[in-house]
Amino acid sequence: MTAETPVCQLLARQDHDYRDWLWVAPPRDAWLESGSGRLLSADHGVLAAWRAQGRPACGPFDAWGEPPGAVLFWPKSHALGEWWLLALCQQLPAGTPLQVVGENNGGVKRALKVLAALGLGCRKRDSARRCTLFETRLGAVSLDPELAWQRFEAAGLTLVSHPGVFGHGKLDDGTRLLLEVLERQPDWAGQRVLDVGCGDGILSAWLASRGAAVRAVDISAFAVEAARRTLAANQQIGEVIGSDVYAALPAEVCFDAIVSNPPFHQERDIDYGPAARLIGEAPARLTAGGSLTLVANAFLPYPALLERAFGGFEILADDRRFRVYRASKG
Missing domain, CATH: 3.40.50.150 (Vaccinia Virus protein VP39)
Known part of the structure; x- marks a missing residue:
């Protein structure tokens, strides 16, 4: 070979x-x-x-x-x-x-x-x-x-991070904008939410603290461990598993909401594959009326993917660098 x-x-x-x-x-x-x-x-x-x-x-x-x-x-x-x-x-x-x-x-x-x-x-x-x-x-x-692990405060939470995790040691600006949008939705209690590409687990911990039943996935074992540590540091409960987008999830499991700050780099190369699968397969992973909310750099070609998968979408925030999109399953 x-x-x-x-x-x-x-x-x-x-x-x-x-x-x-x-x-x-x-x-x-x-x-x-x-x-x-x-x-x-x-x-x-x-x-x-x-x-x-x-x-x-x-x-x-x-x-x-x-x-x-x-x-x-x-x-x-x-x-x-x-x-x-x-x-x-x-x-x-x-x-x-x-x-x-x-x-x-x-x-x-x-x-x-x-x-x-x-x-x-x-x-x-x-x-x-x-x-x-x-x-x-x-x-x-x-x-x-073990000294490589870092703890820091952001969004009212204690976050645990590792060098192999996206945004290591700081709150990413895109995630900050996404949290501002999620804050406007007050009814997270009891919602079944999937955090795709969970990173250090900030979205999972934030949602769990508001009563959501959270499951989180990430392709990185470092991110999985970081998210578990973040949940524990904030006395929150959630399930975190290693998965390439939805691959490790049972096909019959659906969610009321999916949230994500999806990656678009593989080492130094741009790779839209994970985000395309996140969007394209999301309707099959959502309950009726469920929604996908994601944040992305404004230049990324996600509107076409959202239109194709859901037949429409809305822009909930745009600070010129990042946009927060939401698409709902009819």
């Missing part, structure tokens, strides 16, 4: 036995998914793809075992890369071989500073396809990856 992504093409040309190695936070790539090794990922979409093929896969808060080595695919978020390194040092035996790979314009060379700060020696193994591959060995470090 030929590698599809530049980082995997670089790895594929290595004279190295990756059998039973741990692939940490990799992209979707058929070369990886049809080869050897085990997956460690926070992306429930990637996890589902591996598991569907019977391949071993685990999330960041699962037990990882003791693989003979690991390859970390350096993420766009420098802070998230630091967390992965700390977690690997904490979870795997000292001396375990580690390779770090990434695109040059994605900041992989910053990994050198992190490794040096952790006291881990490192050398460049190879470079090609505008990517670089480093190698080192894991060692004991004094920093606890």
Whole structure:
């Protein structure tokens, strides 16, 4: 099987036995998914793809075992890369071989500073396809990856956030505008509400505090854990599960309302796929008279998607940067 992504093409040309190695936070790539090794990922979409093929896969808060080595695919978020390194040092035996790979314009060379700060020696193994591959060995470090979690106050709530979560450590302006709109609807008590792309769980906690029966989903395991911690920090109840939009939800489950600040980036690339599924499949997930309310950057082409799925929509707020849309099921 030929590698599809530049980082995997670089790895594929290595004279190295990756059998039973741990692939940490990799992209979707058929070369990886049809080869050897085990997956460690926070992306429930990637996890589902591996598991569907019977391949071993685990999330960041699962037990990882003791693989003979690991390859970390350096993420766009420098802070998230630091967390992965700390977690690997904490979870795997000292001396375990580690390779770090990434695109040059994605900041992989910053990994050198992190490794040096952790006291881990490192050398460049190879470079090609505008990517670089480093190698080192894991060692004991004094920093606890738990320190990456942040708590902050916003919208009258205590929020818990992680570097792998959208809007880490702050309230996103689009979400702030969405909350202002939701505040105008006083009858959330008893409503069955689905929060899609829940992030740190601010919408879920806010809705639960007003009596809604909340279920939240996010493709990121970091977001799922953050939302659970946010609900607990505010003494609120809600169910949070890992899901690629609606994929993990039973088909017969419907909601009185769906709320979302949907993502439109996949790493550095624009990706409308999740938002298109959120909108296109929403009518089948709503009760009669139920509504979808979402916030989005004003330039995004969501009106056409809403029109196609619902036959109409309204704009509830527009501050020139963001718009809040609502569409209802007849």
